[in-house]
Amino acid sequence: MVLSGLSKSLRDAVRRLVGSTGDVRAIREFIRDVQRALLRADVRVEQVLELSKKLEKAGREEPPPGYTRKDMVLKALYEELVGLLGGEKPYRLPILPGRSNVIMLVGIQGSGKTTTAAKLANYYKRRGYRVALVCADTYRPGAYDQLRQLAEMVGVPIYGEPGSTDPVGIARRGVEKFSREGYEVIIVDTAGRHKEERGLIEEMRMIAREIKPNHIILVVDATIGQSAYVQAKAFHEATRIGSIFVTKLDGAARGGGALSAVAATGAPVSFIGTGEKIDEMEEFDPPSFINRLLGMGDLKALVDRMREAEVKVKIRREALLSGRFTLRDLVEQMEEVRKMGPLSKILGMIPGLGSGLPEEVLREAERNIKKWRAIVNSMTEEEIRNPKILDRSRIRRIARGSGTTPGEVRMLLKQYNMLRKNIKQLRRKGLLARFKI
Ligand SMILES: Nc1nc2c(ncn2[C@@H]2O[C@H](COP(=O)(O)OP(=O)(O)OP(=O)(O)O)[C@@H](O)[C@H]2O)c(=O)[nH]1
Ligand SMILES: [Mg+2]
Structure with a gap:
């Protein structure tokens, strides 16, 4: 885990x-x-x-x-x-099929570049790409052999010049050869050992200038925790990092610090390493990662539902406060609210209004919702838009059509007018401006 x-x-x-x-x-x-x-x-x-x-x-x-x-x-x-x-x-590498996509791996000594090169080779091979590896590490003793063994395991070709001291030349020749041969994903492993970090970064820059990789992946070891920030930043500034591969997240007590630190550099985390074996890696996807971390499979669903509810409330509130609030809106709002919870709650969210409506009005409103719906359904569009035209005979007609009494129709109109008056008052007091509506 x-x-x-x-x-x-x-x-x-x-x-x-x-x-x-x-x-x-x-x-x-x-x-x-x-x-x-x-x-x-x-x-x-x-x-x-x-x-x-x-x-x-x-x-x-x-x-x-x-x-x-x-x-x-x-x-x-x-x-x-x-x-x-x-x-x-989630960030995904822009790999185009049918073209030579050159991925260059950089990172300090022991961060896991060579292992990661093999993991990525395996990953893309399993997705149907023609993949090849290039060993441009001329410092680490046995670097070529290490990568060759991994390449054999994955079943992809490798280019290297054991004994050479010209990493830039090797990288160029390797990339040229595999591009010519039609390989689609060419992964270049580089050195991590160098006398000093400045020299290492300078070498990375030279190789990058020479082979112009489509994507540079910085490999960062999660066990270093938040110090990953400084490291990632230095590389990011020097060589235009495309994304970051965070290794050794299996059992890294400080892995959370490493992940958040590298994300803070602005370079996206594309993959994570979760073990030494070549298939122990994952595409990095923050929402599903956090879901698993918190052990709540339905947390994302909860968040989505809450966001929907918030948007609905916002739309209603804007309609209400802008005065574009018709009788039908009122009834629909009531219906919505009945589904979602107690009425006092939603009205309580409207600044200054929740307290403006007495509790008994709210309770009465809940009881009347069904009747109100029938009443509004019996009204013409013109009447809904402009309830002022509702005279005695219209009210009688509506009551008959909705199976209610004229008194009940008047009650709805009274509630509606009260709501509008409340809003007007709030507006006059300038209260609404405070809420940017
Ligand atoms: N547990 C664990 N170990 C890893 C992971 N990735 C790499 N390693 C181990 O880290 C060690 C160093 O890995 P390498 O791939 O050789 O690192 P490197 O960056 O190529 O090292 P240099 O070439 O010396 O700079 C090896 O023992 C790997 O097995 C990982 O995701 N999880
Ligand atoms: Mg290596």
Whole structure:
């Protein structure tokens, strides 16, 4: 299991929150649990504080009808963690079939480049591409043999010049040869050993200038935690990194810190390594990764449902407050609300309005929804748009058509007018401007 320590502590925290009453104290404790878990995983303090603030804010916000504060906080946790890892949209390498796609791997010594080269070769081969490997590491003793053995395992050809001291030349000749031969994915493994990082980065730059790779992948070892940030940043600035492959996430206690740190450089994480074997890698997909991490398969679904509910509320609210709110809107809103939860809740979300309607009016409204629907259905479009034209005879006609009494029709009109008056008052007081409506 990837990031098992972090996963366990986050799951425990979530379980505790779900089992609690969801009061202020429970939410505060939850946030503290999450902070501890993330800090232990070596996530940067600033990022943890930022995330905590968002959770606190979510805990104070009014949830959409049908949801609780706990839901709000969980949704925020999910969104913030996904954001921490680079966002909702997973990054995929732009590999074009039928062309020579050159992928160059860079990274410091021991980060896992050679292993990763073999993993990627295997990955693309299994997806039907013609794949080849190039060994441009002239520093590590036995570098060529290591990659050759892996290439044999995967069953792809390799180019190298054992004993040579010209990595730039090897890379060029290897890429030229395999391009000529029609290979679609050409993966270039490079050196990690160098006297100093500056020299290493300079060599990477020279190779990149020579072979013009379609994609440079920085290989970063997750066990270094948040120090991955400095490393990723240095490479990113020097050689235009396309994406990052984070290795050794299996059992890396500080893997969470490494993942969030590299994501913070702005370079997307394309894959993660989850073991030494060549098939132990995954495409990196923040939402599903976080889902698994939190052990809540339906968290994403919950978040999606809540987002829908929030949008619905927003649309209604805008219609309501802009005065474009017709009798039909009123009835539809009531129906919607009945499905979602108590009426007082949704109206309570409208600033200044929830308290403007007495509880008994709300209860009465809930009872009347069915009748109101029938009444509105018996009205003409013109009457709905402009209820002022409703005189006695029209009201009598509508009552007959809807199986209600003229008194009940008048009651609906009264509610409607009251709502409009409330809104007008709020507008006059300038209260609505505060909410940017
Ligand atoms: N557990 C685990 N081990 C890994 C993973 N990726 C690589 N390794 C191990 O990390 C060690 C170093 O891997 P290499 O692929 O040789 O690293 P390198 O970056 O090519 O090293 P140099 O060529 O010396 O710079 C090896 O023991 C690999 O088996 C991974 O995802 N999980
Ligand atoms: Mg190597």
